[in-house]
Each structure stands twice: as structure tokens, then as C-alpha cells.
Amino acid sequence: MRTFMTPEELAELTGYVRCADQRKWLKKQGWAFEVSRGGRPIVARSYFDARMNRKAVAATSPTHHFDRLHAA
Incomplete structure (x- = not known):
């Protein structure tokens, strides 16, 4: 398995092919990356996996509506 995301994966993630646009997108979204x-831009695959997993967990977590609870 590769240690870093491929240029194709970065293009898919950011929606941009040009490196300058990818860096701008990554910076705006708060992604950690290095520059060759x-x-x-160089993004560690482990960072990508952790960040995307965190978003997936947050998206599937139940939303609690404590304000809808009534006193018995």
C-alpha cells in the first residue's frame, strides 16, 4: 500500500488537476499536507483515512434532541 495519496486521488479529492489549485483547496479545507x-501537495494516506473516517462517523452519528424531552 502506498504511503501517500496519488496525484489522481488528490485530483479526485479536490476536484482540481493543477497543483496550485489543489494546494489552495487543501488549505481552505484545513487539510494537513506538505509540498514537494x-x-x-503531498497528503499522507493515513491522514486521509483518519480524516474521512471521522467525517463518516460524524455523518452517521445519531442527533439527540434533548430539548424535546418532557419532564415526567
């Missing part, structure tokens, strides 16, 4: 000597 050639200017390509």
Missing part, C-alpha cells in the same frame, strides 16, 4: 520540491 516540484510544488505538488
